[in-house]
Amino acid sequence: MKILKIKNLSDDSFKSFDTKKLKTSIDNVDKFPFNIVEQSAWKRPLKWSNIIILSILHIGAIVCYVNICITVIHLETVLFAMFIGALSGIAASAGAHRLWSHRSYKARWPLKLWFLIFQAITMNGSALTYARDHRTHHKYSDTDGDPKNPSRGLFYSHVGWWLVKKTETVKQAGRKLDFSDLYKDKLLYFQHKYYIPIFIVFGVIIPTIIPIILWNEDPWIAFSSCVVLRVFVVLHHLFTVNSLAHYFGFRPYDFRIRPTDHRIVNYISMGEGLHNYHHVFPFDYRINDRPQWELFNPLANFIHLCSRIDLAYDLRIASPEVVKGTVARKGIQALYDPIRSRKFLIVNAIFDWIIGLLTAFWIIYPGLFFKLATQRVLYI
Ligand SMILES: [Zn+2]
Numbered sequence: 001m002k003i004l005k006i007k008n009l010s011d012d013s014f015k016s017f018d019t020k021k022l023k024t025s026i027d028n029v030d031k032f033p034f035n036i037v038e039q040s041a042w043k044r045p046l047k048w049s050n051i052i053i054l055s056i057l058h059i060g061a062i063v064c065y066v067n068i069c070i071t072v073i074h075l076e077t078v079l080f081a082m083f084i085g086a087l088s089g090i091a092a093s094a095g096a097h098r099l100w101s102h103r104s105y106k107a108r109w110p111l112k113l114w115f116l117i118f119q120a121i122t123m124n125g126s127a128l129t130y131a132r133d134h135r136t137h138h139k140y141s142d143t144d145g146d147p148k149n150p151s152r153g154l155f156y157s158h159v160g161w162w163l164v165k166k167t168e169t170v171k172q173a174g175r176k177l178d179f180s181d182l183y184k185d186k187l188l189y190f191q192h193k194y195y196i197p198i199f200i201v202f203g204v205i206i207p208t209i210i211p212i213i214l215w216n217e218d219p220w221i222a223f224s225s226c227v228v229l230r231v232f233v234v235l236h237h238l239f240t241v242n243s244l245a246h247y248f249g250f251r252p253y254d255f256r257i258r259p260t261d262h263r264i265v266n267y268i269s270m271g272e273g274l275h276n277y278h279h280v281f282p283f284d285y286r287i288n289d290r291p292q293w294e295l296f297n298p299l300a301n302f303i304h305l306c307s308r309i310d311l312a313y314d315l316r317i318a319s320p321e322v323v324k325g326t327v328a329r330k331g332i333q334a335l336y337d338p339i340r341s342r343k344f345l346i347v348n349a350i351f352d353w354i355i356g357l358l359t360a361f362w363i364i365y366p367g368l369f370f371k372l373a374t375q376r377v378l379y380i
């Protein structure tokens with residue numbers, strides 16, 4: 001593999017690259033020098049606490065999944081695990097990401113409280129820590145200052161950055177940003193301070209007890225599905241936005257940056273996958289400028305619904321003129337606005353929403369097929 005040391009992808013590499021010439025052809029976009037891996041990526045002190053926790057989680061997830069496949073599970077437990085998994089994903093994305101990291105809208109305290117409880121159960125760090133890292137990621141995207149720096153490799157941006165301590169460059173980059181609004185938010189700071197007890201109570205004890213009490217589920221199966229597997233799946237879904245959506249996909253809004261619009265990521269993150277759009281317009285609560293029915297985007301619809309019942313307000317969007325102007329200047333028109341009939345858009349929307357929902361819950365299919373193939377009882 002060719003290893004290059006580059007300090008700032010978005011500046012240095014552009015200087016030596018004829019962007020005007022490149023813009024004329026979609027085929028040439030892949031030639032842009034995105035596949036640069038930093039030599040020093042792993043030459044850093046390891047973060048043993050995260051290595052141990054994530055190792056236990058991954059080994060535990062395999063053991064739990066096999067156990068569920070060879071024993072019986074209540075249908076209610078499966079639905080409950082999917083339900084709280086979806087709620088925690090919504091809280092992490094609509095709350096920690098769109099509300100606190102980007103201030104793309106404002107929220108009343110009941111919604112904030114709900115976000116903070118369900119975001120904590122994702123085990124993705126406190127919402128404050130997430131917002132701090134995420135703002136740094138946006139400001140210094142794909143450079144040495146980016147904590148999740150995707151230019152250090154797919155694995156590094158997915159989960160590897162959790163396994164090593166932050167570099168001095170990342171720390172200095174963070175110090176240049178203003179996080180005072182995060183520290184001033186009392187609810188947010190409370191969750192940050194008591195993140196571990198909140199996770200244990202709402203993320204471990206309650207999800208395990210509910211299936212045991214309400215439908216007499218086996219305690220080990222309840223813990224396996226509603227805690228271990230739920231956390232494992234939601235975490236990896238969230239991680240794909242940092243990894244896959246900085247590698248594979250299309251760049252209609254700005255082809256010179258690494259983030260991409262990635263449909264699979266959009267499905268499993270429930271609407272966070274239009275990452276090229278998001279890096280160009282991070283303040284837009286929709287992460288999408290299409291009509292909300294046109295593409296699978298439950299999160300934008302959720303925030304919109306919250307605004308209808310006055311739990312969210314001051315929703316921010318990029319105006320169509322600004323988006324079109326941006327695409328004309330640095331995007332790819334053919335990808336942004338391909339010529340398609342209204343009928344095509346409606347059929348595409350129906351398929352996108354159905355496939356999106358089916359893809360988001362992919363975790364149940366291998367177990368289902370195994371049970372069918374081995375003629376086991378699917379659910380009780
Ligand atoms: Zn990103």
Ligand SMILES: [Zn+2]
Pocket residue numbers: 097101102134138278282
């Ligand atoms: Zn973001």
